[in-house]
Amino acid sequence: MWDAIGLAFGLVLDPYVLWVCLASAVFGIFVGAMPGLTATMATALLVPITFFMPPVPAIGAIVTATAMAIFAGDIPAAMLRIPGTPASAAYTDESYLMSRKGLLDLNLGANLVFSAVGGLFGVAILILAAPLLAEVALNFSSFEYFWLAALGLTCATFIAQADPLKGFVALLMGLAIATIGIDPAAGHPRFTFGSVEMLQGVSFIPAMIGLFAISELLRGVVTIDQSAEMLKQQVGNVFRGLGQVWRRYWRNFFRGSLIGTGIGALPGAGADIAAWISYAVSKRFSKEPEKFGTGHIEGIVEATSANNSAVAAAWIPALVFGIPGDSITAIVIGVLYMKNMNPGPAVFLQNPQLIYAVFIIFVLANLLMLPIGWAAIKLAKQILRTPRNMLLPMILLFCIVGSYAMTNSIYGIIIMLVMGLFGWIMEENGFPVGPVILGLVLGELFEQSFMTSMIKSDGSLLGFFSRPIAATLGVTTILLWVYMLTRNARSRREPA
């Protein structure tokens, strides 16, 4: 194990890797701070670049950029009353009211420091939990993997979504799109309409760029000339008074980080939901709930710790089982597959140095957040003044070239465009796009483990419950379904 850790340090402390992480940090801060550009979009835009890198810098770039983006989303929340990323939406009003009260410095300082420390908390749990879970997962067969994927997809559609039915439709669509191309069990081409390029299936990266970037751009262009009013206040010393905040609210920090880690590790729920729930919990158990909504720091401490700890925790199911914790790790899993580093417990045995490298980069990214975040706060007014009418066209060009680069043909751009329009229509009608990408990423594993299990058990569904862990996972999944269906039916009856 120590050899692997030594190797991992060697991999990360390469000047090239450090340079990539630094550049991604700056990129992540910028994208996170720009309203309308999300952390998921940052990842989507990074992937075409990381495609050409070895695994460690590629993962390092995504880890650093997302951690930074989730923090940076707090900056416009405080200064413009617009969350930079959805993960900051839960406490945007609170933050802005705090700034209006003249507490801008304290607010930004608390956001920065508690984001970094909350992130480190999540990383600590990731480092402790992932290897232990991997040992359990080594005994898994196709039955367990089938149920695990089913459980992951169930959580993704039901727990996280406002409308479970629409989440489920989105998931089925993703799985259906994943069946295009050569089928994984028999090698028969499906839904390719005679096209040679469609034999390779719907390439994951152009699809993701379409769903997460093009659909954002489509929403962005119609508000391109609208800008929010910037706070006049100047930024001073952001670290003053934080000691006092810590002494008063350290319990909030721990509770927020714990909730964030738990929610982040759940498949399908990520940093934004972690922030909403921990903010609500904070208010519920506060000694002074009447101060919430007037520019009170308590809930901000809790929620800003929660969303950053969720970023790291989402990697637990992703690394151990290959099941994404949120949309960002769904993208990461796609990237890992492309790098032939198929996530799952086997990586922990075969390439432990890569896993340790991910851990080290996570620690590094959260430490790097303090100086870079501080600089970003100081430069915030300049960053937020970046003209969107110049930015959006450049992002569009980048998306086109990035998609083209994945297939080296127009096919990638066509996928991007179709998925972009599809994603836009879905979101307009209240269908979440996250489950589509989950379905697209997990589709092959899901179908393969299903078909393998079917063949093993000779078509009998009882085989899916023949092993103890598989049976437990299967029963859990089915219970979740029953619970959700009855709850759905009951809530339908009551308000009517």
Added chain:
Amino acid sequence: MRTNDTVTGLMLIALSGLMIYLTLDFPDFPGQKYGPSLFPRILASGLILCGAILIARGVSARRAGLPWIAFADWTRDPWRLASFLMLPALVVLYILVSEQVGFIPVAFAMLLFMFLWFRARLVVALPVAAAATWIVHWFFATMMRVPLPRGLLTDIL
């Protein structure tokens, strides 16, 4: 553009029907009653079920007075509507002409057009369009060796 759930449901059912129809000629595994068609059929059945629930929901929403289809406010502003439609149109244009004309001229023209459309000043738009085109080309074509189409500039590059 918000369509009533009935419309969405009908489209889902039509799509799933097509999907099942296309699986009809997939072969089975030797000695088994199922094959590559099983999984898509399960998915399509799920979508049909969801589509049916959506239709039921949509009908009751319609009874409550919601329209079949509703357009957002910005669609009534011609400039915004044109801005919105311009994005996919430009991507289609790129798909159609980039191979013949080449990446550099098409990208530069697209950027310049969009900058000016979004009311940037020409003195800013020209250099930024040129610089952005150059950086993207340098990064992808030179550094990453992506074969971006050369088109008209084949002899020069």
